[in-house]
Every structure is written in C-alpha cells, then in structure tokens.
Amino acid sequence: MSEPLAAATGPGRPRDAEVDRKALRAAVELYAELGWAKFTLDAVARRAGIGKAAIYRRWPTRERLITEALEQALVLPAIAIDTGSLREDLLELARSAMGYYLGPYGLAGLRLRVEAHACPELLAGLAAGAQRSRVLEARAVVRRAIARGELGERASPTLILDTLLGALLNHVLATPEDLRAEMTARSEQYVEDVTAFVLTAATSIYPGSSPDRAASEV
Amino acid sequence: MSEPLAAATGPGRPRDAEVDRKALRAAVELYAELGWAKFTLDAVARRAGIGKAAIYRRWPTRERLITEALEQALVLPAIAIDTGSLREDLLELARSAMGYYLGPYGLAGLRLRVEAHACPELLAGLAAGAQRSRVLEARAVVRRAIARGELGERASPTLILDTLLGALLNHVLATPEDLRAEMTARSEQYVEDVTAFVLTAATSIYPGSSPDRAASEV
Known part of the structure; x- marks a missing residue:
C-alpha cells in the first residue's frame, strides 16, 4: 500500500x-x-x-x-525454553522475565496488569493475551521436570512460578528510582539467587523419583 | 472548624x-x-x-x-508482628499482605507502585512512604528469626520477602476478573502454601543454630 x-x-x-x-x-x-x-x-x-x-x-x-x-510490544515470542534440566529452565525463564521487567516495555506491561482490573472491558483481554504464552511456557517447564522425575507429580506450577516470577516483579517494583541502576547491574546475580531459592523449596517439597539429578544441579 | x-x-x-x-x-x-x-x-x-x-x-x-x-489509605498501621516463631510471623505477614491486595485499596496501591516509576516527582515519595512500614516490619521478622537461631546469620531478608510477598502479588495480578471470586475464596489456603514453600527454602539455604525449632513448625 x-x-x-x-x-x-x-x-x-x-x-x-x-x-x-x-x-x-x-x-x-x-x-x-x-x-x-x-x-x-x-x-x-x-x-x-x-x-x-x-x-x-x-x-x-x-x-x-x-x-x-x-x-x-507485550506478547512475547515463544522462546521455547527446554534445556533438559529444571534448574536451567527456571534460570532461563527468570532471566527472560527480568529482562522484560527492566526493558522498555516492562512498565507498560505492569501498568496493563494493574489496569486490566480497573477497566476490564478492553484491557483485560489484552493482559490475558500478553500473559498467555509466558504462562503456558512456564507450566510446560514444570510438567517436563515432573516427566523427567526431577519433581514429584503433585508439584504445583502455580506456586513455583508465582514465587519465581513474583519475586522478580516485587524486586523491580520495590526498588526506588535512585537505586534502579544498581539493581539493574546486580540483576543477574539476583536472578540466580531467586532461582536457587525456589528450586530448593520445589525439590524439597515435591521430591521426584530421581532427586539426585535435581539436587546435584543446585 | x-x-x-x-x-x-x-x-x-x-x-x-x-x-x-x-x-x-x-x-x-x-x-x-x-x-x-x-x-x-x-x-x-x-x-x-x-x-x-x-x-x-x-x-x-x-x-x-x-x-x-x-x-x-496505603500507609498501613504497624501491626507489630512478633509471635516468637518464624513460621507464624511469615504467615501473619503474608495474610496481611493478601488482605491488602484483595481489599478496597489494593488496586490503588498497585497502581501507585507502577506510576511511581512513570511519574516519580510526586508519586515516588508516596510509594516509598506507603511501603516503608511494611518493609521495616518484614525485615524485623527475619532479623528476629536470626537472633533466635531459626535462620543463619547470612539469611537474606530481601530474597525471603520478595518470594513471599511477590508470589501473592503475582497471584492476584495474574488472576483474570472472572476467576477472582474463586481465587479470593481460596486465598487463605494459598497464603499457607506460599508460606510453607518459602519457609522450606529459607531454612534449607540458611540453616540456623536451632534448626529443629524451625523444621518442627513446617
């Protein structure tokens, strides 16, 4: 045209x-x-x-x-995380989420999640769409870990993903503007710490049939 | 007047x-x-x-x-959580945060946290004030657990509180409007599950000098 x-x-x-x-x-x-x-x-x-x-x-x-x-801006391309290890999968997921929260569209995405509740007629659909691919990908990470025996069958994707992704969200939101540069510089270390923390809880509470595999990766 | x-x-x-x-x-x-x-x-x-x-x-x-x-609306009265047990303190903290996110001011509080980054001149100060008392209270919970020997001295309040409070935040934000009533009805169970999850990671990664005390409370 x-x-x-x-x-x-x-x-x-x-x-x-x-x-x-x-x-x-x-x-x-x-x-x-x-x-x-x-x-x-x-x-x-x-x-x-x-x-x-x-x-x-x-x-x-x-x-x-x-x-x-x-x-x-917000519907992420599927990044198809599937490294064969729960620890590495969670780490990639956390790294991708942190990069998104800290990137140019992170603020728009956060606002959309808040406003989806304030004016649901238009924005709720957008927010759901923006989140769907990430949620599906994240759930697949947990399901594959169960299939490999790294986690038990009753492992809760919701609990694992809320703690992993929520911690990053809370960390970014709670950091005042004047400490943002410092927080950004330390974000890779923080991503690794949060991932190890969540993995420890997940493998302790939902032990799989091959626990050594997951434990050896912590 | x-x-x-x-x-x-x-x-x-x-x-x-x-x-x-x-x-x-x-x-x-x-x-x-x-x-x-x-x-x-x-x-x-x-x-x-x-x-x-x-x-x-x-x-x-x-x-x-x-x-x-x-x-x-947002500067919470100090609720002075101090039950003498890390598990009970975290549970009260999580319950209070969940009640706040689900209550009439939760949406205003979330919007303030997002907008504090978009227009920092006025709102950043408000957001910081609204958060300060909760953050101080939450850090005191972890410090007292260290003093009692439930957690080791290197325990990270940031990691523990980001995972605990962030999980609740993510859970509320990620739930679509049409599932909100169901999520609210199950919120006490979710608060208990998240608290147990975070406590397991915290006591495994930062074992204290009296680990039996914390472990027996899980």
Whole structure:
C-alpha cells in the first residue's frame, strides 16, 4: 500500500513501516507514562512526530491503536525454553522475565496488569493475551521436570512460578528510582539467587523419583 | 472548624469528618480506576457527591488531595508482628499482605507502585512512604528469626520477602476478573502454601543454630 503523507513528510527514505514503528512505539511509551484514561491519538501523533491524519487513517480509534501496540510490544515470542534440566529452565525463564521487567516495555506491561482490573472491558483481554504464552511456557517447564522425575507429580506450577516470577516483579517494583541502576547491574546475580531459592523449596517439597539429578544441579 | 456547605447539603448529622471521609475515599477509588494523569478535583467532587467548593477549600491542589488520600489509605498501621516463631510471623505477614491486595485499596496501591516509576516527582515519595512500614516490619521478622537461631546469620531478608510477598502479588495480578471470586475464596489456603514453600527454602539455604525449632513448625 502506498502512503502519500508519509512519503511527503517523513525524513530520509520514508516508508509505511517506519511511520507504523514510530506510532506504535510512541503509543506504548505514552501508555506506560499516562495509562489508558489519558491515552489519545493526538498525543501519540505529537510524541511520534507524525501527522494526526496518518495516525487516524491507520487507527481510527484509540482502542485499535492500543490493541495493536500492546500486542506487538507485550506478547512475547515463544522462546521455547527446554534445556533438559529444571534448574536451567527456571534460570532461563527468570532471566527472560527480568529482562522484560527492566526493558522498555516492562512498565507498560505492569501498568496493563494493574489496569486490566480497573477497566476490564478492553484491557483485560489484552493482559490475558500478553500473559498467555509466558504462562503456558512456564507450566510446560514444570510438567517436563515432573516427566523427567526431577519433581514429584503433585508439584504445583502455580506456586513455583508465582514465587519465581513474583519475586522478580516485587524486586523491580520495590526498588526506588535512585537505586534502579544498581539493581539493574546486580540483576543477574539476583536472578540466580531467586532461582536457587525456589528450586530448593520445589525439590524439597515435591521430591521426584530421581532427586539426585535435581539436587546435584543446585 | 465549622463547615457551612456540608451542614447545608449533607444528610443526617453532617460533620467535617464525614465530608473528609467521602472525599478521601472517592479520591482513592478514582485514582485506582484512572491513575494520576486523569485525576482531578472536579471528578473527586462528583464521585463523592459533595460540592466542588468544599473540596477546593480543603485541598487547593490535586497534589494535596492525593497525598493525604493515599497516605491515609496505603500507609498501613504497624501491626507489630512478633509471635516468637518464624513460621507464624511469615504467615501473619503474608495474610496481611493478601488482605491488602484483595481489599478496597489494593488496586490503588498497585497502581501507585507502577506510576511511581512513570511519574516519580510526586508519586515516588508516596510509594516509598506507603511501603516503608511494611518493609521495616518484614525485615524485623527475619532479623528476629536470626537472633533466635531459626535462620543463619547470612539469611537474606530481601530474597525471603520478595518470594513471599511477590508470589501473592503475582497471584492476584495474574488472576483474570472472572476467576477472582474463586481465587479470593481460596486465598487463605494459598497464603499457607506460599508460606510453607518459602519457609522450606529459607531454612534449607540458611540453616540456623536451632534448626529443629524451625523444621518442627513446617
């Protein structure tokens, strides 16, 4: 599809994709800063430095724009964690979650989870979608550990994943802005510590048929 | 101080305190639903069903109102948890946090933690204040367990509290609206399960000089 406006006003070699990318990124940033109540197409046009007409032509309503922007930013590609070891799988899962919380879209994702409860009509669906692939992947990690005998059959994916991912979430949320750089610098160590902590509880409470395997990896 | 407007328009036996209470509650509710970007004194007056003049006379700016409203709603009274046992202390701490997340101010508190990072100038201070008493209390729980010999001296309050409180936070945030009633009904069982999980990891990784005491309580 040709895009006359972008071609006429954009810098360098303007393309549809470049205008889209700027608008979607501006939408995620504004949403992270202001939330849904204050989210407008005009504000996105200003932040992205592109014409209102270009925004309105692509996304006639703010609902359409936020849906596309957040789906693109927050629905993670499946990273297909499957190292063959519970410890390594949990470590990759925790590392990926921490990178996400600390990255450019982490704030938008957190806000979406809070606002999904405040204004469920639009945002709840988005929040559920953004979370689904991660939750399925995380549950698969626990199921495979049970199948390998690293954990017992009654092992609770919910408990293991709430403690692992919740600890990282709480850590990021509880750190004041002025300590954020320090927290970020130490995040890999923290990820390893939380993973070891959760693995210890999981293998103690839900011992598998080959406990030595899991224990030797702590 | 007399309050002519409230006396003229309020029902029953209107008092200053009743107008204040309505306004502060409406402020917390609106903040939870809309966030700081959309928070206005006019909207609070409408929600509370009291005159704008009464609001503006008490709180000349939205900053003054949100500060008082959130401090009153979110700064928890110290509950002075000190049962003499790590397990019981953690259980009380978790129960109190879960009650808070599920209660009327939980959503406002979560939003404040997210927005403290998005607009730090005003909200970061509030968020820090709202959290301080809980964090101090939680750290004291771990310190006393170390002093009693239930945990070793190197026990990390951060790790123990991030996993305990973060698990509850993640659990509440990850539950869709349509499963919220069921999650709430099962919350006491979940609190006990998370506490036992975290206690197992803590006493395994940081064994104290009287490990039998902690272990016998699991």
